[in-house]
Amino acid sequence: MDTLSRMAAFVAVIDAGGFSAAARKQGRSKAILSKYVAELEDRLGVRLLNRTTRTLAPTEAGQAYYREAAEILQRIGELEASVQDAHVELKGVLRVAAPRTLGEGPLMEAMMAFVAAAPDVSLDLHLDDRFVDLVEEGFDVAIRITELADSSLIAKKLSPMRLSVVASPRRIKESGTPKHPDELSALPCIIDTNARWRSNWGFVVDGARYPVSVKGRVEANSPAAAKVAALRGIGFAMLPYAIARQELIDGELVSVLDPFVCNGGAVYAVYPHRRHLSGKVRAFVDHMAAWFADPERLAEIGK
Incomplete structure:
Protein backbone atom coordinates (compact mmCIF):
# COMPACT_ATOMS: atom_id res chain seq x y z
CA MET A 1 0.00 0.00 0.00
CA ASP A 2 1.53 3.37 -1.05
CA THR A 3 1.83 6.43 1.17
CA LEU A 4 -0.74 8.47 -0.80
CA SER A 5 -3.43 5.83 -0.25
CA ARG A 6 -2.71 5.75 3.48
CA MET A 7 -2.71 9.54 3.55
CA ALA A 8 -6.05 9.66 1.70
CA ALA A 9 -7.56 7.18 4.17
CA PHE A 10 -6.44 9.30 7.14
CA VAL A 11 -7.83 12.52 5.62
CA ALA A 12 -11.11 10.77 4.79
CA VAL A 13 -11.49 9.59 8.40
CA ILE A 14 -10.89 13.09 9.77
CA ASP A 15 -13.23 14.71 7.23
CA ALA A 16 -16.01 12.22 7.99
CA GLY A 17 -15.48 12.32 11.75
CA GLY A 18 -14.87 8.60 12.14
CA PHE A 19 -14.02 5.28 10.49
CA SER A 20 -17.61 4.14 10.02
CA ALA A 21 -18.74 7.37 8.37
CA ALA A 22 -15.66 7.45 6.14
CA ALA A 23 -16.19 3.82 5.12
CA ARG A 24 -19.81 4.50 4.16
CA LYS A 25 -18.84 7.59 2.19
CA GLN A 26 -16.06 5.83 0.30
CA GLY A 27 -17.80 2.50 -0.12
CA ARG A 28 -14.97 0.67 1.61
CA SER A 29 -14.78 -1.42 4.76
CA LYS A 30 -14.08 0.13 8.14
CA ALA A 31 -11.40 -2.52 8.71
CA ILE A 32 -9.48 -1.49 5.58
CA LEU A 33 -9.46 2.19 6.53
CA SER A 34 -8.36 1.32 10.07
CA LYS A 35 -5.57 -0.82 8.64
CA TYR A 36 -4.36 1.99 6.34
CA VAL A 37 -4.29 4.55 9.15
CA ALA A 38 -2.44 2.13 11.46
CA GLU A 39 0.13 1.50 8.73
CA LEU A 40 0.56 5.25 8.29
CA GLU A 41 1.16 5.70 12.01
CA ASP A 42 3.69 2.86 11.97
CA ARG A 43 5.50 4.41 9.01
CA LEU A 44 5.65 7.84 10.67
CA GLY A 45 6.37 6.48 14.13
CA VAL A 46 3.78 8.75 15.78
CA ARG A 47 0.19 8.42 16.91
CA LEU A 48 -2.12 10.44 14.67
CA LEU A 49 -5.46 9.58 16.29
CA ASN A 50 -6.66 9.19 19.84
CA ARG A 51 -9.30 6.44 19.78
CA THR A 52 -11.82 5.39 22.40
CA THR A 53 -14.93 3.28 22.08
CA ARG A 54 -17.01 6.42 21.58
CA THR A 55 -14.74 9.18 20.31
CA LEU A 56 -12.00 9.75 17.81
CA ALA A 57 -9.82 12.87 17.65
CA PRO A 58 -6.54 13.74 15.99
CA THR A 59 -3.50 14.20 18.18
CA GLU A 60 -1.43 17.38 17.89
CA ALA A 61 0.77 15.58 15.38
CA GLY A 62 -2.34 14.31 13.62
CA GLN A 63 -3.74 17.83 13.26
CA ALA A 64 -0.50 19.08 11.72
CA TYR A 65 -0.29 16.09 9.40
CA TYR A 66 -3.93 16.48 8.36
CA ARG A 67 -3.48 20.13 7.30
CA GLU A 68 -0.53 19.33 5.07
CA ALA A 69 -1.96 16.06 3.75
CA ALA A 70 -5.29 17.63 2.80
CA GLU A 71 -3.44 20.36 0.88
CA ILE A 72 -1.26 17.81 -0.92
CA LEU A 73 -4.26 15.71 -1.93
CA GLN A 74 -6.11 18.78 -3.19
CA ARG A 75 -3.15 19.82 -5.31
CA ILE A 76 -2.89 16.33 -6.76
CA GLY A 77 -6.60 16.44 -7.57
CA GLU A 78 -6.20 19.81 -9.28
CA LEU A 79 -3.24 18.55 -11.28
CA GLU A 80 -5.13 15.48 -12.47
CA ALA A 81 -8.17 17.59 -13.34
CA SER A 82 -6.11 20.09 -15.33
CA VAL A 83 -4.41 17.30 -17.29
CA GLN A 84 -7.73 15.57 -17.95
CA ASP A 85 -9.39 18.83 -18.99
CA ALA A 86 -6.63 19.54 -21.47
CA HIS A 87 -7.54 16.34 -23.32
CA VAL A 88 -11.31 16.55 -23.03
CA GLU A 89 -13.32 18.15 -25.80
CA LEU A 90 -15.04 21.32 -24.62
CA LYS A 91 -18.76 20.72 -24.63
CA GLY A 92 -21.98 21.38 -22.74
CA VAL A 93 -23.89 24.40 -21.47
CA LEU A 94 -21.90 27.20 -19.83
CA ARG A 95 -24.06 29.42 -17.59
CA VAL A 96 -22.52 32.87 -17.20
CA ALA A 97 -23.78 35.89 -15.27
CA ALA A 98 -22.38 39.29 -16.23
CA PRO A 99 -23.19 42.91 -15.44
CA ARG A 100 -25.33 44.66 -18.03
CA THR A 101 -22.96 47.60 -17.54
CA LEU A 102 -20.24 45.84 -19.52
CA GLY A 103 -22.02 42.77 -20.87
CA GLU A 104 -23.51 44.82 -23.68
CA GLY A 105 -20.10 46.33 -24.46
CA PRO A 106 -16.50 45.10 -24.20
CA LEU A 107 -17.33 41.83 -22.41
CA MET A 108 -19.80 40.77 -25.09
CA GLU A 109 -17.15 40.69 -27.80
CA ALA A 110 -14.82 38.66 -25.58
CA MET A 111 -17.52 36.15 -24.62
CA MET A 112 -18.73 35.65 -28.18
CA ALA A 113 -15.16 35.10 -29.34
CA PHE A 114 -15.00 32.20 -26.86
CA VAL A 115 -18.26 30.73 -28.19
CA ALA A 116 -16.96 30.98 -31.76
CA ALA A 117 -13.79 29.13 -30.77
CA ALA A 118 -15.65 26.38 -28.87
CA PRO A 119 -18.42 25.15 -31.20
CA ASP A 120 -19.60 22.41 -28.83
CA VAL A 121 -20.19 24.84 -25.95
CA SER A 122 -23.60 26.49 -25.59
CA LEU A 123 -23.58 29.84 -23.78
CA ASP A 124 -26.47 30.65 -21.43
CA LEU A 125 -25.75 34.32 -20.69
CA HIS A 126 -27.64 36.33 -18.07
CA LEU A 127 -27.04 40.09 -17.98
CA ASP A 128 -27.93 41.56 -14.61
CA ASP A 129 -26.23 44.25 -12.55
CA ARG A 130 -27.08 42.52 -9.26
CA PHE A 131 -24.69 40.04 -7.59
CA VAL A 132 -26.10 36.60 -8.37
CA ASP A 133 -25.63 33.65 -6.03
CA LEU A 134 -23.59 31.29 -8.19
CA VAL A 135 -24.34 28.16 -6.18
CA GLU A 136 -28.02 28.79 -5.46
CA GLU A 137 -28.80 29.97 -8.99
CA GLY A 138 -26.70 27.37 -10.77
CA PHE A 139 -24.18 29.58 -12.59
CA ASP A 140 -20.80 28.23 -13.63
CA VAL A 141 -19.04 31.59 -13.56
CA ALA A 142 -19.85 35.26 -13.07
CA ILE A 143 -18.14 38.41 -14.24
CA ARG A 144 -18.12 41.01 -11.48
CA ILE A 145 -17.04 44.62 -11.14
CA THR A 146 -16.01 45.08 -7.55
CA GLU A 147 -13.35 45.59 -4.94
CA LEU A 148 -12.69 41.97 -4.05
CA ALA A 149 -13.71 41.07 -0.50
CA ASP A 150 -13.13 37.88 1.45
CA SER A 151 -15.23 35.19 -0.15
CA SER A 152 -15.56 31.45 -0.54
CA LEU A 153 -15.50 32.03 -4.30
CA ILE A 154 -12.39 31.73 -6.44
CA ALA A 155 -11.62 34.88 -8.43
CA LYS A 156 -9.35 35.70 -11.35
CA LYS A 157 -8.68 39.35 -12.10
CA LEU A 158 -9.36 40.27 -15.72
CA SER A 159 -8.82 44.02 -15.73
CA PRO A 160 -8.70 47.10 -13.55
CA MET A 161 -11.85 49.22 -13.76
CA ARG A 162 -11.31 52.84 -14.73
CA LEU A 257 -11.01 65.89 -12.35
CA ASP A 258 -8.94 63.09 -13.89
CA PRO A 259 -6.01 63.48 -11.45
CA PHE A 260 -8.37 62.93 -8.51
CA VAL A 261 -10.54 60.06 -9.75
CA CYS A 262 -9.71 56.70 -8.15
CA ASN A 263 -10.32 53.42 -9.90
CA GLY A 264 -13.52 51.46 -9.56
CA GLY A 265 -12.04 48.21 -8.27
CA ALA A 266 -11.54 45.62 -10.98
CA VAL A 267 -13.29 43.16 -13.26
CA TYR A 268 -13.11 39.58 -12.00
CA ALA A 269 -14.23 36.18 -13.22
CA VAL A 270 -15.50 34.31 -10.15
CA TYR A 271 -16.54 30.69 -9.72
CA PRO A 272 -17.50 28.50 -6.75
CA HIS A 273 -14.48 26.23 -6.41
CA ARG A 274 -11.18 25.29 -7.99
CA ARG A 275 -11.06 21.56 -7.36
CA HIS A 276 -12.33 19.47 -10.27
CA LEU A 277 -13.08 22.62 -12.25
CA SER A 278 -14.75 21.64 -15.51
CA GLY A 279 -12.86 22.08 -18.75
CA LYS A 280 -15.39 24.56 -20.17
CA VAL A 281 -15.15 26.84 -17.12
CA ARG A 282 -11.35 26.67 -17.01
CA ALA A 283 -11.14 27.40 -20.73
CA PHE A 284 -13.62 30.30 -20.48
CA VAL A 285 -11.80 31.97 -17.58
CA ASP A 286 -8.41 31.54 -19.27
CA HIS A 287 -9.85 32.96 -22.50
CA MET A 288 -11.26 36.03 -20.76
CA ALA A 289 -7.98 36.69 -18.94
CA ALA A 290 -5.98 36.37 -22.17
CA TRP A 291 -8.44 38.59 -24.05
CA PHE A 292 -8.03 41.52 -21.68
CA ALA A 293 -4.28 41.00 -21.39
CA ASP A 294 -4.11 42.60 -24.83
CA PRO A 295 -3.17 46.27 -24.18
CA GLU A 296 -5.58 47.58 -26.83
CA ARG A 297 -8.53 45.70 -25.34
CA LEU A 298 -7.47 46.59 -21.83
CA ALA A 299 -7.57 50.25 -22.83
CA GLU A 300 -11.30 49.91 -23.54
CA ILE A 301 -12.07 49.07 -19.94
CA GLY A 302 -9.08 49.65 -17.66
CA LYS A 303 -5.95 51.74 -17.58
Whole structure:
Protein backbone atom coordinates (compact mmCIF):
# COMPACT_ATOMS: atom_id res chain seq x y z
CA MET A 1 0.00 0.00 0.00
CA ASP A 2 1.53 3.37 -1.05
CA THR A 3 1.83 6.43 1.17
CA LEU A 4 -0.74 8.47 -0.80
CA SER A 5 -3.43 5.83 -0.25
CA ARG A 6 -2.71 5.75 3.48
CA MET A 7 -2.71 9.54 3.55
CA ALA A 8 -6.05 9.66 1.70
CA ALA A 9 -7.56 7.18 4.17
CA PHE A 10 -6.44 9.30 7.14
CA VAL A 11 -7.83 12.52 5.62
CA ALA A 12 -11.11 10.77 4.79
CA VAL A 13 -11.49 9.59 8.40
CA ILE A 14 -10.89 13.09 9.77
CA ASP A 15 -13.23 14.71 7.23
CA ALA A 16 -16.01 12.22 7.99
CA GLY A 17 -15.48 12.32 11.75
CA GLY A 18 -14.87 8.60 12.14
CA PHE A 19 -14.02 5.28 10.49
CA SER A 20 -17.61 4.14 10.02
CA ALA A 21 -18.74 7.37 8.37
CA ALA A 22 -15.66 7.45 6.14
CA ALA A 23 -16.19 3.82 5.12
CA ARG A 24 -19.81 4.50 4.16
CA LYS A 25 -18.84 7.59 2.19
CA GLN A 26 -16.06 5.83 0.30
CA GLY A 27 -17.80 2.50 -0.12
CA ARG A 28 -14.97 0.67 1.61
CA SER A 29 -14.78 -1.42 4.76
CA LYS A 30 -14.08 0.13 8.14
CA ALA A 31 -11.40 -2.52 8.71
CA ILE A 32 -9.48 -1.49 5.58
CA LEU A 33 -9.46 2.19 6.53
CA SER A 34 -8.36 1.32 10.07
CA LYS A 35 -5.57 -0.82 8.64
CA TYR A 36 -4.36 1.99 6.34
CA VAL A 37 -4.29 4.55 9.15
CA ALA A 38 -2.44 2.13 11.46
CA GLU A 39 0.13 1.50 8.73
CA LEU A 40 0.56 5.25 8.29
CA GLU A 41 1.16 5.70 12.01
CA ASP A 42 3.69 2.86 11.97
CA ARG A 43 5.50 4.41 9.01
CA LEU A 44 5.65 7.84 10.67
CA GLY A 45 6.37 6.48 14.13
CA VAL A 46 3.78 8.75 15.78
CA ARG A 47 0.19 8.42 16.91
CA LEU A 48 -2.12 10.44 14.67
CA LEU A 49 -5.46 9.58 16.29
CA ASN A 50 -6.66 9.19 19.84
CA ARG A 51 -9.30 6.44 19.78
CA THR A 52 -11.82 5.39 22.40
CA THR A 53 -14.93 3.28 22.08
CA ARG A 54 -17.01 6.42 21.58
CA THR A 55 -14.74 9.18 20.31
CA LEU A 56 -12.00 9.75 17.81
CA ALA A 57 -9.82 12.87 17.65
CA PRO A 58 -6.54 13.74 15.99
CA THR A 59 -3.50 14.20 18.18
CA GLU A 60 -1.43 17.38 17.89
CA ALA A 61 0.77 15.58 15.38
CA GLY A 62 -2.34 14.31 13.62
CA GLN A 63 -3.74 17.83 13.26
CA ALA A 64 -0.50 19.08 11.72
CA TYR A 65 -0.29 16.09 9.40
CA TYR A 66 -3.93 16.48 8.36
CA ARG A 67 -3.48 20.13 7.30
CA GLU A 68 -0.53 19.33 5.07
CA ALA A 69 -1.96 16.06 3.75
CA ALA A 70 -5.29 17.63 2.80
CA GLU A 71 -3.44 20.36 0.88
CA ILE A 72 -1.26 17.81 -0.92
CA LEU A 73 -4.26 15.71 -1.93
CA GLN A 74 -6.11 18.78 -3.19
CA ARG A 75 -3.15 19.82 -5.31
CA ILE A 76 -2.89 16.33 -6.76
CA GLY A 77 -6.60 16.44 -7.57
CA GLU A 78 -6.20 19.81 -9.28
CA LEU A 79 -3.24 18.55 -11.28
CA GLU A 80 -5.13 15.48 -12.47
CA ALA A 81 -8.17 17.59 -13.34
CA SER A 82 -6.11 20.09 -15.33
CA VAL A 83 -4.41 17.30 -17.29
CA GLN A 84 -7.73 15.57 -17.95
CA ASP A 85 -9.39 18.83 -18.99
CA ALA A 86 -6.63 19.54 -21.47
CA HIS A 87 -7.54 16.34 -23.32
CA VAL A 88 -11.31 16.55 -23.03
CA GLU A 89 -13.32 18.15 -25.80
CA LEU A 90 -15.04 21.32 -24.62
CA LYS A 91 -18.76 20.72 -24.63
CA GLY A 92 -21.98 21.38 -22.74
CA VAL A 93 -23.89 24.40 -21.47
CA LEU A 94 -21.90 27.20 -19.83
CA ARG A 95 -24.06 29.42 -17.59
CA VAL A 96 -22.52 32.87 -17.20
CA ALA A 97 -23.78 35.89 -15.27
CA ALA A 98 -22.38 39.29 -16.23
CA PRO A 99 -23.19 42.91 -15.44
CA ARG A 100 -25.33 44.66 -18.03
CA THR A 101 -22.96 47.60 -17.54
CA LEU A 102 -20.24 45.84 -19.52
CA GLY A 103 -22.02 42.77 -20.87
CA GLU A 104 -23.51 44.82 -23.68
CA GLY A 105 -20.10 46.33 -24.46
CA PRO A 106 -16.50 45.10 -24.20
CA LEU A 107 -17.33 41.83 -22.41
CA MET A 108 -19.80 40.77 -25.09
CA GLU A 109 -17.15 40.69 -27.80
CA ALA A 110 -14.82 38.66 -25.58
CA MET A 111 -17.52 36.15 -24.62
CA MET A 112 -18.73 35.65 -28.18
CA ALA A 113 -15.16 35.10 -29.34
CA PHE A 114 -15.00 32.20 -26.86
CA VAL A 115 -18.26 30.73 -28.19
CA ALA A 116 -16.96 30.98 -31.76
CA ALA A 117 -13.79 29.13 -30.77
CA ALA A 118 -15.65 26.38 -28.87
CA PRO A 119 -18.42 25.15 -31.20
CA ASP A 120 -19.60 22.41 -28.83
CA VAL A 121 -20.19 24.84 -25.95
CA SER A 122 -23.60 26.49 -25.59
CA LEU A 123 -23.58 29.84 -23.78
CA ASP A 124 -26.47 30.65 -21.43
CA LEU A 125 -25.75 34.32 -20.69
CA HIS A 126 -27.64 36.33 -18.07
CA LEU A 127 -27.04 40.09 -17.98
CA ASP A 128 -27.93 41.56 -14.61
CA ASP A 129 -26.23 44.25 -12.55
CA ARG A 130 -27.08 42.52 -9.26
CA PHE A 131 -24.69 40.04 -7.59
CA VAL A 132 -26.10 36.60 -8.37
CA ASP A 133 -25.63 33.65 -6.03
CA LEU A 134 -23.59 31.29 -8.19
CA VAL A 135 -24.34 28.16 -6.18
CA GLU A 136 -28.02 28.79 -5.46
CA GLU A 137 -28.80 29.97 -8.99
CA GLY A 138 -26.70 27.37 -10.77
CA PHE A 139 -24.18 29.58 -12.59
CA ASP A 140 -20.80 28.23 -13.63
CA VAL A 141 -19.04 31.59 -13.56
CA ALA A 142 -19.85 35.26 -13.07
CA ILE A 143 -18.14 38.41 -14.24
CA ARG A 144 -18.12 41.01 -11.48
CA ILE A 145 -17.04 44.62 -11.14
CA THR A 146 -16.01 45.08 -7.55
CA GLU A 147 -13.35 45.59 -4.94
CA LEU A 148 -12.69 41.97 -4.05
CA ALA A 149 -13.71 41.07 -0.50
CA ASP A 150 -13.13 37.88 1.45
CA SER A 151 -15.23 35.19 -0.15
CA SER A 152 -15.56 31.45 -0.54
CA LEU A 153 -15.50 32.03 -4.30
CA ILE A 154 -12.39 31.73 -6.44
CA ALA A 155 -11.62 34.88 -8.43
CA LYS A 156 -9.35 35.70 -11.35
CA LYS A 157 -8.68 39.35 -12.10
CA LEU A 158 -9.36 40.27 -15.72
CA SER A 159 -8.82 44.02 -15.73
CA PRO A 160 -8.70 47.10 -13.55
CA MET A 161 -11.85 49.22 -13.76
CA ARG A 162 -11.31 52.84 -14.73
CA LEU A 163 -13.84 55.51 -13.77
CA SER A 164 -14.39 58.94 -15.28
CA VAL A 165 -16.37 61.98 -14.14
CA VAL A 166 -17.97 63.30 -17.31
CA ALA A 167 -20.26 66.07 -18.51
CA SER A 168 -21.39 67.46 -21.83
CA PRO A 169 -19.64 70.52 -23.33
CA ARG A 170 -22.88 72.46 -22.76
CA ARG A 171 -22.88 71.61 -19.04
CA ILE A 172 -19.21 72.56 -18.80
CA LYS A 173 -19.99 75.90 -20.46
CA GLU A 174 -22.86 76.58 -18.02
CA SER A 175 -21.25 75.32 -14.80
CA GLY A 176 -17.57 75.68 -15.52
CA THR A 177 -14.89 73.02 -15.19
CA PRO A 178 -14.48 71.87 -11.56
CA LYS A 179 -10.88 72.06 -10.39
CA HIS A 180 -11.34 70.18 -7.10
CA PRO A 181 -13.71 67.33 -6.14
CA ASP A 182 -15.35 69.51 -3.45
CA GLU A 183 -16.86 71.71 -6.17
CA LEU A 184 -19.12 68.84 -7.27
CA SER A 185 -21.19 69.10 -4.10
CA ALA A 186 -22.57 72.41 -5.40
CA LEU A 187 -23.02 71.27 -9.00
CA PRO A 188 -25.84 69.19 -10.54
CA CYS A 189 -24.86 65.52 -10.62
CA ILE A 190 -26.47 62.35 -11.94
CA ILE A 191 -26.71 59.46 -9.48
CA ASP A 192 -26.26 55.87 -10.64
CA THR A 193 -28.03 54.06 -7.81
CA ASN A 194 -26.77 50.73 -9.08
CA ALA A 195 -23.13 51.74 -8.56
CA ARG A 196 -21.60 50.99 -5.20
CA TRP A 197 -20.55 54.66 -4.84
CA ARG A 198 -24.12 55.98 -5.47
CA SER A 199 -24.13 59.62 -4.27
CA ASN A 200 -20.88 59.28 -2.32
CA TRP A 201 -18.23 59.68 -4.99
CA GLY A 202 -14.70 58.64 -4.14
CA PHE A 203 -11.57 60.58 -5.08
CA VAL A 204 -7.92 60.68 -4.06
CA VAL A 205 -6.57 63.94 -2.64
CA ASP A 206 -2.99 64.19 -1.35
CA GLY A 207 -2.69 60.42 -1.53
CA ALA A 208 -5.73 59.71 0.67
CA ARG A 209 -9.27 58.64 -0.17
CA TYR A 210 -11.54 61.67 -0.32
CA PRO A 211 -15.31 61.11 -0.46
CA VAL A 212 -17.61 63.80 -1.82
CA SER A 213 -21.37 63.78 -1.37
CA VAL A 214 -23.24 64.82 -4.53
CA LYS A 215 -26.88 65.33 -5.50
CA GLY A 216 -28.98 66.06 -8.55
CA ARG A 217 -32.38 65.81 -10.21
CA VAL A 218 -31.81 62.43 -11.86
CA GLU A 219 -31.25 59.09 -10.16
CA ALA A 220 -31.25 55.87 -12.19
CA ASN A 221 -30.13 52.31 -11.57
CA SER A 222 -28.31 52.18 -14.89
CA PRO A 223 -25.00 53.69 -16.02
CA ALA A 224 -26.40 53.79 -19.56
CA ALA A 225 -29.24 56.02 -18.35
CA ALA A 226 -26.79 58.18 -16.41
CA LYS A 227 -24.75 58.60 -19.58
CA VAL A 228 -27.79 59.73 -21.56
CA ALA A 229 -28.58 62.28 -18.85
CA ALA A 230 -25.01 63.55 -19.01
CA LEU A 231 -25.19 63.82 -22.81
CA ARG A 232 -28.34 65.93 -22.40
CA GLY A 233 -26.46 68.35 -20.20
CA ILE A 234 -28.41 67.53 -17.04
CA GLY A 235 -25.32 67.19 -14.88
CA PHE A 236 -22.02 65.52 -14.12
CA ALA A 237 -21.86 61.70 -13.93
CA MET A 238 -19.33 59.22 -12.58
CA LEU A 239 -19.25 56.34 -15.06
CA PRO A 240 -17.11 53.34 -15.91
CA TYR A 241 -14.75 54.59 -18.61
CA ALA A 242 -15.84 51.75 -20.90
CA ILE A 243 -19.40 53.10 -20.90
CA ALA A 244 -18.41 56.62 -21.93
CA ARG A 245 -15.32 55.83 -24.01
CA GLN A 246 -16.75 56.47 -27.47
CA GLU A 247 -18.54 59.66 -26.44
CA LEU A 248 -15.31 60.95 -24.88
CA ILE A 249 -13.42 60.16 -28.09
CA ASP A 250 -16.10 61.90 -30.17
CA GLY A 251 -16.15 64.95 -27.90
CA GLU A 252 -19.80 64.50 -26.90
CA LEU A 253 -18.63 64.16 -23.30
CA VAL A 254 -15.69 65.74 -21.49
CA SER A 255 -13.85 64.15 -18.56
CA VAL A 256 -13.02 66.30 -15.55
CA LEU A 257 -11.01 65.89 -12.35
CA ASP A 258 -8.94 63.09 -13.89
CA PRO A 259 -6.01 63.48 -11.45
CA PHE A 260 -8.37 62.93 -8.51
CA VAL A 261 -10.54 60.06 -9.75
CA CYS A 262 -9.71 56.70 -8.15
CA ASN A 263 -10.32 53.42 -9.90
CA GLY A 264 -13.52 51.46 -9.56
CA GLY A 265 -12.04 48.21 -8.27
CA ALA A 266 -11.54 45.62 -10.98
CA VAL A 267 -13.29 43.16 -13.26
CA TYR A 268 -13.11 39.58 -12.00
CA ALA A 269 -14.23 36.18 -13.22
CA VAL A 270 -15.50 34.31 -10.15
CA TYR A 271 -16.54 30.69 -9.72
CA PRO A 272 -17.50 28.50 -6.75
CA HIS A 273 -14.48 26.23 -6.41
CA ARG A 274 -11.18 25.29 -7.99
CA ARG A 275 -11.06 21.56 -7.36
CA HIS A 276 -12.33 19.47 -10.27
CA LEU A 277 -13.08 22.62 -12.25
CA SER A 278 -14.75 21.64 -15.51
CA GLY A 279 -12.86 22.08 -18.75
CA LYS A 280 -15.39 24.56 -20.17
CA VAL A 281 -15.15 26.84 -17.12
CA ARG A 282 -11.35 26.67 -17.01
CA ALA A 283 -11.14 27.40 -20.73
CA PHE A 284 -13.62 30.30 -20.48
CA VAL A 285 -11.80 31.97 -17.58
CA ASP A 286 -8.41 31.54 -19.27
CA HIS A 287 -9.85 32.96 -22.50
CA MET A 288 -11.26 36.03 -20.76
CA ALA A 289 -7.98 36.69 -18.94
CA ALA A 290 -5.98 36.37 -22.17
CA TRP A 291 -8.44 38.59 -24.05
CA PHE A 292 -8.03 41.52 -21.68
CA ALA A 293 -4.28 41.00 -21.39
CA ASP A 294 -4.11 42.60 -24.83
CA PRO A 295 -3.17 46.27 -24.18
CA GLU A 296 -5.58 47.58 -26.83
CA ARG A 297 -8.53 45.70 -25.34
CA LEU A 298 -7.47 46.59 -21.83
CA ALA A 299 -7.57 50.25 -22.83
CA GLU A 300 -11.30 49.91 -23.54
CA ILE A 301 -12.07 49.07 -19.94
CA GLY A 302 -9.08 49.65 -17.66
CA LYS A 303 -5.95 51.74 -17.58
